[in-house]
Amino acid sequence: MTTLPQISLAKLAADATRLEERERLRLACEEYGFFYLEHGIPKEQIAEAIHASRQFFALPQATKERYGHSAQDVYPATARGYSPLYGEVLHPEAGPDPKEMFDLGIENEGDQRPFAGCTRLPDDAVAPGFARSLLALQATVVNAVVPKLGMALADLLEMEEGWFRRHFNPPTVLQRVIRYPSTGGTAGKHTDNGFFTLLLQEELPTRSLQVWLGGRWTPAPSLPDSLVVNLGDMLQALSDDRFKSTPHQVVHPGPAERISLPFFIYPDIDARLTSQQGKQTFSVLEMMLRNFDSIWETGNGAGRARELQ
Ligand SMILES: O=C(O)CCC(=O)C(=O)O
Numbered sequence: 001m002t003t004l005p006q007i008s009l010a011k012l013a014a015d016a017t018r019l020e021e022r023e024r025l026r027l028a029c030e031e032y033g034f035f036y037l038e039h040g041i042p043k044e045q046i047a048e049a050i051h052a053s054r055q056f057f058a059l060p061q062a063t064k065e066r067y068g069h070s071a072q073d074v075y076p077a078t079a080r081g082y083s084p085l086y087g088e089v090l091h092p093e094a095g096p097d098p099k100e101m102f103d104l105g106i107e108n109e110g111d112q113r114p115f116a117g118c119t120r121l122p123d124d125a126v127a128p129g130f131a132r133s134l135l136a137l138q139a140t141v142v143n144a145v146v147p148k149l150g151m152a153l154a155d156l157l158e159m160e161e162g163w164f165r166r167h168f169n170p171p172t173v174l175q176r177v178i179r180y181p182s183t184g185g186t187a188g189k190h191t192d193n194g195f196f197t198l199l200l201q202e203e204l205p206t207r208s209l210q211v212w213l214g215g216r217w218t219p220a221p222s223l224p225d226s227l228v229v230n231l232g233d234m235l236q237a238l239s240d241d242r243f244k245s246t247p248h249q250v251v252h253p254g255p256a257e258r259i260s261l262p263f264f265i266y267p268d269i270d271a272r273l274t275s276q277q278g279k280q281t282f283s284v285l286e287m288m289l290r291n292f293d294s295i296w297e298t299g300n301g302a303g304r305a306r307e308l309q
């Protein structure tokens with residue numbers, strides 16, 4: 001069982017249920033910063049992406065490292081490609097986490113801006129179905145989930161008409177595949193830095209993802225047909241701190257490995273945004289670069305990790 005709120009994307013989008021579901025969403029954002037979202041994504045599409053990811057991670061280490069950060073053309077290179085175990089620091093005291101990862105983005109060759117452009121991805125001969133299934137899932141998430149949820153949030157914040165379309169055209173997407181090994185894996189306590197994160201996780205009996213609520217850890221296990229949404233620091237800032245970007249961590253005990261598929265959703269990389277009451281203004285690019293520097297260069301962790309014990 002979980003105590004996190006459950007929101008329906010279909011209800012958020014339908015005329016008859018929109019207002020009521022939006023009020024439930026407001027409460028979830030103000031009191032939890034974490035909730036389940038019934039999504040309507042076909043089960044097979046998720047299962048295929050998880051299966052292909054598992055096969056990729058089972059490849060020899062040397063093969064995976066051909067797609068590492070140093071092989072990537074995107075700026076910053078740490079935003080794309082393969083990262084081995086103990087590559088990332090989410091909390092400075094916890095240090096590098098035992099988990100391995102692969103990062104993709106919106107694969108648009110013509111887009112040369114930071115956090116954009118093409119990832120060097122393994123082809124089908126190396127990792128059958130890996131690129132195809134992950135990019136198909138990304139298309140579904142970006143087209144069928146992000147706009148409905150994003151527009152509902154913009155309405156709740158009483159942003160001006162067209163605010164979401166203007167600043168998420170396109171969104172900046174960091175799509176990640178994570179493998180927590182069967183011997184145990186972690187993601188240190190942190191907040192996410194973006195607008196919101198959509199997390200698909202394998203259905204396992206373990207309660208590996210944990211949310212820091214009311215001074216204790218609340219588990220956020222996988223629920224059928226639902227993804228976990230958590231709000232990021234940018235959305236907290238845009239709401240003048242009414243909506244919560246809530247700390248969380250992963251403590252995966254094994255004995256099976258665990259695959260999770262987070263999508264970190266940010267506004268357009270060129271956006272400069274002002275909060276609802278005009279108290280906070282920030283550049284999306286500057287905030288993302290600061291976060292990447294903290295994770296990958298200085299080892300100070302992700303989001304507001306340094307403020308967390
Ligand atoms: O793997 C998970 O369940 C969550 C990972 C996470 O919080 C993150 O990568 O920001």
Ligand SMILES: [Fe+2]
Binds near residue numbers: 192248
């Ligand atoms: Fe996170």
